[in-house]
Amino acid sequence: MSITSRAHPNQAVSQTFTAGRVGVVTGGGSGHEPAFLGYVGRHLLDAVAVGEVFSSPTAKSFYDAMVAADSGAGVACLYGNYAGDNMNVKMAIKMAERAGLTVRTVVANDDVASAPKTELAKRRGVAGEILMWKVGAAAAARGASLDEVIELAQRAIDQTRSVGIGLTSCTIPAVGKANFLIPDGQMEVGIGHHGEPGIEVRPVVSAHETANLMLDLILPDLPIVRGDEVALLVSGLGATPMMEQYILYGELSRRLQQEGVVVHRPLVGNLFTSLEMMGVTVTLMKLDAQLKADLDAPCESVGLTVVG
Amino acid sequence: MSITSRAHPNQAVSQTFTAGRVGVVTGGGSGHEPAFLGYVGRHLLDAVAVGEVFSSPTAKSFYDAMVAADSGAGVACLYGNYAGDNMNVKMAIKMAERAGLTVRTVVANDDVASAPKTELAKRRGVAGEILMWKVGAAAAARGASLDEVIELAQRAIDQTRSVGIGLTSCTIPAVGKANFLIPDGQMEVGIGHHGEPGIEVRPVVSAHETANLMLDLILPDLPIVRGDEVALLVSGLGATPMMEQYILYGELSRRLQQEGVVVHRPLVGNLFTSLEMMGVTVTLMKLDAQLKADLDAPCESVGLTVVG
Amino acid sequence: MALYDSPEIVENLITMTGEQRAYLSEIDGAIGDGDHGINMSKGFAQARERIHARATLPNLPQALDDLAMTLLEGIGGSMGPLYGGFFLAMSEALAEAGTLDRESFGQALTRGVESVQEVGNAQVGDKTLIDTLVPARDTYLEAQAAGLRFTECLENMVGAAEQGQLSTKDLQARIGRSARLGERSIGVLDAGATSCYFILKSMADSIRRLPVRSV
């Protein structure tokens, strides 16, 4: 699997793209490594627009990614709900239309803490994007039409809920000072990927209690109930030790077992980070047969590899 | 791929073990996640002995791992050079011999900073162990004899060199206070996986200079020279942001390119950690045709998955 | 008409953003991240390079297109797509018209504002550049409908733009970075509304500075 940066440095393109199928692209600011670049690969993203740290890529780099991923069957642009990304994707699509490309979008909004359920469209996209990309790209890989890819990616994110907690802040290098503050011994529940304010700041609790309070926000929102099968993704935000991520995973999986929710596919690691923030996001996707098949389909990338 | 914990909780066994071939096992203290447990999987480790945080597993759990991985063709125990592990493996082998098992060992000693080249046997094993496991397990998977597996794993580690740097310390939970100290703005070059003292403590420098000083320790030691092909593994120690790991990787790969050294296989991530230490280890393995083939062979585990 | 055939209007815009760089960043600093002047002058300065790299100097629609493409290529965040889209739409309208006159400028302004609203979804009162743009456009079109001359339409437009810009002082930001501050965003001007006023004023000045003609 290899990736090259074509044209200019703000864009990466997979070398495994096969002509004739729908192209799958995304884009976003830097600082979330291995997202977004690390998910370019076989049966995953075909091209990615790369922005400055915590800042949307330009319209032109989204456009370039679309052009790179287009081979006549159209392009699915699957990205996260942030003002800058929304605006740049809109202008990129205008440019793409002028160039005769067909582009459709799905906007991830899996972060339950970012807006009430009555305002789904205001919610931010976080680590759930990875699962949306996986499903959309699996559909594209098996030759689905652009409309089908979009429909499935939309279903994927509609069935996905995330929440984050932060224990320490992070610093945008160009700014040079922390972009928010969490007092020592406190944690911010519902914090966003760029330090967007969460729901509450409260004393740090045990992994067991942390798992419970995160699931108490996620499970009722969809809802996810007894008998459901889920994908469970735990992502460290950058400075969270691996051991602690696994300990939290253990607590989450115990609680889910109690609730009668079956984890079909676990993913743990620094999969969608936030510079050097200490903290974690927890993502659950409620699965049906199709989503399961698409999640289980083989893919290969730096960030996520699934063996068929 | 699935892993179950048999017998008692200090041991994990792969479900993909196929009888009749050499079993590959390792073991070590906790706190290095995803090592060691996360490398149990298809065509990788067959069983692992799990110790307390930063403490060797017991002889019995090494023995249990050996029993679990044995199907008559013998067991290769590929582990790192630490006093406790050495002693427990020795007693485990004594127990295994009483039970009629054939066990041979390879002891990783890839850390160039832990002893001079004249005292190779005193050097500690660090992230290079992952490459040793990969090669040994690939050999076992293709049906090599125990002697061949041992010979290849030995060749793998003989061709591997690592060095670590630490920027902050870490705390063993049961102890509750930092087990060493690095002053703010300083970094310890050559630090071990458990905070073992390094070569020097010096002011933090840029990624570019860090890459150079690490390679200046690694390259001459083997040596690795113009025209060589290598695997290059960068592992965060726990709290190192992914973005910074990739930035360091970029600087390493630039320097290697200048030196005429070709990176055949890059690996970047929190692959062998040290609780919440901030820092990184850099590992290079000098490849020949056989090592290359064994590194490239497919395998599947939480820590490392290679698609064939 | 000479102005249609040269990049002069765009050149003047670029010069203006350079001059207002510090002021715009200062305003953005109060309730934003203090980079608006930098974003603007950086993007616009890149456009000058693109324009001058051409074999022959472009006409106004082409220069606006160059400016738009530079902003869309060089500035992420919000300014690239908002102003990039604005100038792209103006460029298209003027190219279609083939001339710069009262009608075509009215068309261009209308299409430009449409793009900003489509891309940014902001409404009047949200404390954004829309607070400058919408009254400016409405006033221009009213003046045009009332049969005023091009220069009078522009004069009225600039007056409304200034009013709109000043109106942002008492508004609470409901969109963009400063919206996070809630009530604390009241009491200072909006950076984008201010740069937008400077842009409309600069364009109007460029056109009015022409020797008296039937414009």
Add this chain to the structure above:
Amino acid sequence: MALYDSPEIVENLITMTGEQRAYLSEIDGAIGDGDHGINMSKGFAQARERIHARATLPNLPQALDDLAMTLLEGIGGSMGPLYGGFFLAMSEALAEAGTLDRESFGQALTRGVESVQEVGNAQVGDKTLIDTLVPARDTYLEAQAAGLRFTECLENMVGAAEQGQLSTKDLQARIGRSARLGERSIGVLDAGATSCYFILKSMADSIRRLPVRSV
């Protein structure tokens, strides 16, 4: 002989480690990580459970094997394999002999020390339990060769063990955790050498406490 047929010697060892728990940890605290007493008493206490879980009380070799297996199963780090191997080797030697007498104990001690050296690679002077074990064994074997009675051999052994233990005070640690301290490790006893002295003394005491017989 009753002692061979019962776990009494091992029981007394277990009781001893419980009593010396705090003292051994205190010594380890000076130049180690302060857990030697905890490691020892925890491991030995688990052995008592294993022994008493048996349907019938085991004989000495079996009880030593139980102790060894418990240490090998319950204690990671260095004490598990060092003492586990020590008692395992003693158990094997005594089982082969089928009796506890001057010769078989000499054999058992010799095999035990061999295991510790094989597993740990320490030499006399490294400030480890070897500094107790080696002189103890040598003295025992000398006494045996000189034709002394079992109890006298044991008495001499304990004396040499105590000397060996005390010798560690002036040594610089060259192996194990305290080796990191370099010269700062001089001036205090080694924890392992001390626990080892207690172990040999306890075994000797158990045997010598017997009613006078031809031992």
